[in-house]
Amino acid sequence: MSSLERAVGAYLDHLEAEVGASAHTVAGYRRDLARYAAFLTDAGVSSVGDVRPDQVQGFAAWLRAGGEGRPALAASSVARAVAAVRSFHAFAVRDGEADANPAARVSPPKQGKRLPKALSVDQVQALLNVPDRTTPVGLRDAVLLELLYGTGARVSEVCALDVDDVSSQLDDPDLGLRLFGKGRKERIVPLGSYARAAIGDWLVRGRPTFIARAARPGPALLLNARGGRLSRQSAFNVLAECAERAQLGVPxxxxxxxxxxxxHLLDGGADVRVVQELLGHASVTTTQIYTLVTVEHLREVFLTAHPRAR
Structure with a gap:
């Protein structure tokens, strides 16, 4: 194993053990840095301290261009890889493996501004109406959907919830729901009446059926068919099936x-900084892309409804 590969391994261990990054984040960084190490090895570089800025820039171009048996990556994917490389080199400097960060001034490719695809309120309501709340599975699915839409939580945050995280909120609506986002950053979000009702029904009439199937019962709020914690991928599958049954016509x-x-919060008049806190964004700049969605919506309404718009 080269010193470069050892440095990458040490950085990934640092992410997992000291930073507390999620398994999903670590897996993404491992994939990006494996490509980076392979690129540098082919260029004859075996030590992290020998990497030059032009080689980091070359790696970004290599990813963007693609090649034989290697698809070209989108600008967003290349930007993510460059961020991983920059963070890796910064760690190597702190760890004494290198004197400088060769990626510090390397800019990722410019990305086109992509507006998030939001459902209409009617589409969301159609989706929330899909689960059959007379069955244990339907009660579970209803909780998943109500939490995702009612709190704006990431799917990993919802799947990580335990029963103890929500039990006290059922009795006291003023208590918020504690979520742990990227980097284990904690935030408190309100838990609305629809989500509380769905959770209460699930805990009384649904979860006991699932927990009876578990070889070793655990604390997870949402369970799979075997009584274990519902995984992120299973949550994706549940949502995809519900969307298909709702006949929304969009992924x-x-x-x-x-x-x-x-x-929907911004359309209803919420302040962008409030939405930032609820989403757990580190910067309000990340949240402001949603304001572009609402501006576009206003423009569409204007063009459709005003007699002098066209």
Whole structure:
């Protein structure tokens, strides 16, 4: 193993053990840095301290261009990889493996501004009406949907919830729901009456059926068919099936509901900084892309409704 590969391994261990990054984040960084290490090895670089800025820039171009048996990556994917490389080199400097960060001034490719795809309020209501709340599975699915849309939480945050995280909120509506986002950053979000009702029904009439199937019962709020914690991928599948049954005609992911949560709040007059806190964004700049959605909506209404618009 080269010193470069050892440095990458040490950085990934640092992310997992000291930073507390999620398994999903660590997996993404591992994939990006494996590509980076392979690129540098082919260029004859074996030590992290020998990397030059032009090689980092070359890596970004290499990802963007693609090649034989290697698809070209979108600008957003290249930007993510460059961010991983920059963070890796910064760690190597702190760890004494290198004197400088060669990626510090390397800019990722410019990305076109993509507006999030939000569902309409009627589409969300159609989706929320899909689960059969007379069955244990339907009660579970209803909780998943109500939490994703009602709190704007990431799917990983919802799947990580335990029963103890929500039990006290059922008795006291003023208590918020504690979520742990990226980097284990904690935030408190309100839990609305619809979500509380769905959780209460699930805990009384649904979860006991699932927990009876578990070889070793655990504390997870949302359970799979075997009584274990519902995984992120299973949550994606549940939502996709519900969207198909609702006949929405558009692809729907957990992030679609997060986008819809933010857009509907802003449409209703919420301040962008309040939405920032609810979403757990580190910067209000990230949240402001949702304001573009509402501006576009206003423009569409104007063009459709005003007699002098066209």
């Amino acid at each position: 729907v992911s957990p992030h679609t509901l997060r986008h819809s949560f933010a857009t």
